[in-house]
Amino acid sequence: MLDRDFAEKFIERVTRYTDYNVNIMDERGIIIASRDRARIGQYHEVAYRLVTGTEEIVDTTGMSFPNVLPGINMVIATGGVREGVVGVTGVPDEVRPVALMVKMAFETMLKYERQQEEQRRRANKKEHFIYLLTQVENADPALLREMARDLGYPEEMVRAPILLKTIPGEASELLSILRSGPLHTNRDFSFALDDSHVLVYKGFQQANKNLNAAYRDFLTDYLSTVKDRARAYIGSFQDTYPQYCYGYRHCRWLEERFPDVGEPAFFYDHLSSYLREAMPLRELQHAFSVCRSQMCPERRRSFCQTVGALIDTNYHFPEAAERLYIHKNTLVYRYNAIKQNLGIDPLASASDRAFLEAFYAYLLRTIEAENS
Numbered sequence: 001m002l003d004r005d006f007a008e009k010f011i012e013r014v015t016r017y018t019d020y021n022v023n024i025m026d027e028r029g030i031i032i033a034s035r036d037r038a039r040i041g042q043y044h045e046v047a048y049r050l051v052t053g054t055e056e057i058v059d060t061t062g063m064s065f066p067n068v069l070p071g072i073n074m075v076i077a078t079g080g081v082r083e084g085v086v087g088v089t090g091v092p093d094e095v096r097p098v099a100l101m102v103k104m105a106f107e108t109m110l111k112y113e114r115q116q117e118e119q120r121r122r123a124n125k126k127e128h129f130i131y132l133l134t135q136v137e138n139a140d141p142a143l144l145r146e147m148a149r150d151l152g153y154p155e156e157m158v159r160a161p162i163l164l165k166t167i168p169g170e171a172s173e174l175l176s177i178l179r180s181g182p183l184h185t186n187r188d189f190s191f192a193l194d195d196s197h198v199l200v201y202k203g204f205q206q207a208n209k210n211l212n213a214a215y216r217d218f219l220t221d222y223l224s225t226v227k228d229r230a231r232a233y234i235g236s237f238q239d240t241y242p243q244y245c246y247g248y249r250h251c252r253w254l255e256e257r258f259p260d261v262g263e264p265a266f267f268y269d270h271l272s273s274y275l276r277e278a279m280p281l282r283e284l285q286h287a288f289s290v291c292r293s294q295m296c297p298e299r300r301r302s303f304c305q306t307v308g309a310l311i312d313t314n315y316h317f318p319e320a321a322e323r324l325y326i327h328k329n330t331l332v333y334r335y336n337a338i339k340q341n342l343g344i345d346p347l348a349s350a351s352d353r354a355f356l357e358a359f360y361a362y363l364l365r366t367i368e369a370e371n372s
């Protein structure tokens with residue numbers, strides 16, 4: 001169906017370049033746009049016959065139908081479908097080439113306008129799809145699958161979210177580089193979230209039985225084309241659309257915790273930290289409030305600095321001391337003091353290490369709350 005507003009805008013443009021009267025008729029034979037505005041809304045018998053018949057062009061000279069004047073009328077067709085008629089009033093031999101040019105111009109503009117409209121609809125649908133994938137917990141699975149099909153995305157499968165942070169204004173270029181890379185496939189979802197963030201849900205072959213062992217090297221290779229242009233945060237695997245928001249949430253958590261990361265940051269490398277932070281503060285308080293009350297504020301801060309450095313370095317004392325800008329022996333002294341005061345030995349006992357790290361998470365969160 002031809003759009004009346006589009007037809008009227010077309011007539012406005014045409015009248016800048018010709019003095020001939022041009023009419024646009026829809027599939028019902030109604031004149032929906034004309035240089036002679038008095039003819040708009042009139043029924044054009046010849047136009048209706050053209051749309052519903054097999055002829056391509058009709059010379060209306062000598063015809064006595066109401067509202068039909070001498071001239072040339074041609075079918076407007078897109079994709080093999082007859083949608084309307086363009087008519088040019090005047091001496092047929094004079095207006096025939098004009099009518100042909102107008103017909104070609106109208107069909108070309110109509111095709112372009114519909115392509116643009118389809119792109120706009122797809123962009124809006126894609127934007128809504130991204131919103132549901134990244135922001136909505138427990139989104140309707142049927143709706144997500146329907147939108148994925150409409151957008152041409154493949155079925156649900158194991159995917160890992162990758163959040164890339166680049167400098168403002170570079171997201172579109174970064175996305176283009178990724179999509180043109182050798183390891184990017186049609187199984188991958190990829191979006192520019194804003195002018196500095198790109199999100200990719202990278203797909204894996206379902207037949208890969210060693211996913212946990214192989215994914216790190218695979219994703220590192222996938223990101224090799226952009227490793228010098230962006231920081232990469234890789235979230236948890238997901239295999240159903242309503243769960244994708246959690247993988248994205250894990251990416252954002254990594255970005256907050258490691259804003260200056262060099263190599264790709266993998267969520268599963270920091271799972272214990274995430275789980276400690278995810279534990280309700282009230283539960284931690286029930287377990288550790290007495291232990292906390294026995295430490296002054298300064299000692300709590302020193303404790304968090306020391307234990308945090310040990311956790312981040314997997315209890316590698318030389319590296320932890322370097323991070324704290326202290327001598328290794330000073331760190332050993334602090335660690336022994338913690339062992340003695342709490343009656344634990346984290347290096348010898350897994351349960352003691354779990355206690356130490358949970359207590360650390362509690363103290364850190366209370367310090368953050370006090371400073372906020």
